[in-house]
Amino acid sequence: MMRFIFVVLMIATLLSACSTRRLAVQATLPLIASQIVSMQEERDAELAEKAIPASLKMLEGLAKVDPQNVWILQKLAEGFCGYAFSFLEDSQPDRASGLYWRGKDFAFRALEIQSNGKKWSGLSLDEWSKRLVEVDPSQQPSLFWAGQCWGSWLSLNLDSVEAFSDLPRIDALMNRALELNADFHYAGPHLFLGAFYGGRSRMLGGHPDKARNHFEQALKITEGKYLLVSLFYAKTYAVQNQDRKLFETQLRNILEASDDILPEQRLANQIAKRKATVLLGKIDELF
Numbered sequence: 001m002m003r004f005i006f007v008v009l010m011i012a013t014l015l016s017a018c019s020t021r022r023l024a025v026q027a028t029l030p031l032i033a034s035q036i037v038s039m040q041e042e043r044d045a046e047l048a049e050k051a052i053p054a055s056l057k058m059l060e061g062l063a064k065v066d067p068q069n070v071w072i073l074q075k076l077a078e079g080f081c082g083y084a085f086s087f088l089e090d091s092q093p094d095r096a097s098g099l100y101w102r103g104k105d106f107a108f109r110a111l112e113i114q115s116n117g118k119k120w121s122g123l124s125l126d127e128w129s130k131r132l133v134e135v136d137p138s139q140q141p142s143l144f145w146a147g148q149c150w151g152s153w154l155s156l157n158l159d160s161v162e163a164f165s166d167l168p169r170i171d172a173l174m175n176r177a178l179e180l181n182a183d184f185h186y187a188g189p190h191l192f193l194g195a196f197y198g199g200r201s202r203m204l205g206g207h208p209d210k211a212r213n214h215f216e217q218a219l220k221i222t223e224g225k226y227l228l229v230s231l232f233y234a235k236t237y238a239v240q241n242q243d244r245k246l247f248e249t250q251l252r253n254i255l256e257a258s259d260d261i262l263p264e265q266r267l268a269n270q271i272a273k274r275k276a277t278v279l280l281g282k283i284d285e286l287f
Helices: 003-039 045-065 070-088 091-113 125-134 139-157 162-181 183-198 206-220 229-242 246-256 262-279
Strands: none
Touching: 003 045, 003 262, 045 070, 045 229, 045 262, 070 091, 070 139, 070 262, 091 139, 125 162, 139 183, 162 183, 183 206, 183 229, 206 229, 206 262, 229 246, 229 262, 246 262
16 A cells, blocks of 8 residues: 555656646746747847757757647747758758758647647548648648748759659648638748749649749738748749749849848848849859
């Protein structure tokens, strides 16, 4: 009997300790949220490049303590995706590919929790489509960042058979995100689908008309202030369709925009300016 009581007490103590640690994590989340906002407002891209990895590792540590915390998992997916695109994709594509996949895993972990433990891997395309219908607006961040990380990984692995087999799932996933909220993350679903349809030839599943419509919708929703829309419009659609005028116009719009045109996304716009400068320097190679 005493042994039983001892075991019960030990379990209670462990559960209490776990609960205390989770409460400590919860208490830090407002500070983490403020830090994320501050980083998005940063105007010095080099400072951000050095600071973001430590923040991501801190978030991963919090996820170990509170592995069911959907908000933390979503922010990890967003963070790894954004860091890989902003600072690694052009110079270290292999590293970027790995971080995109890491972000995708965090997003799908969040989706599984929000789907009451239902697995998203191993589904047939028909099962995948049915699962997407079950997704509700509260799951939009998880769904969007899963697609964004996955699609970004795919763009760096176009020689992979696995990548091409995933195209219909990514397509369906992001169109569902569009249905749920086209305005999410600065017209993110429109921006993604514009690049998704605009960066490939018709033979490989591209669709120029759809791409242009999505980009124009994204520009309208964001009033042209989220400069990554113009960057991807130039980089994907304009190059694929050899529209030199559109390419140059979109990139010059980026470079001429005020650094404070969208203060809450100052860092993203600084990244767009850096990448636009490089792209514009390659105009004669691309056209």
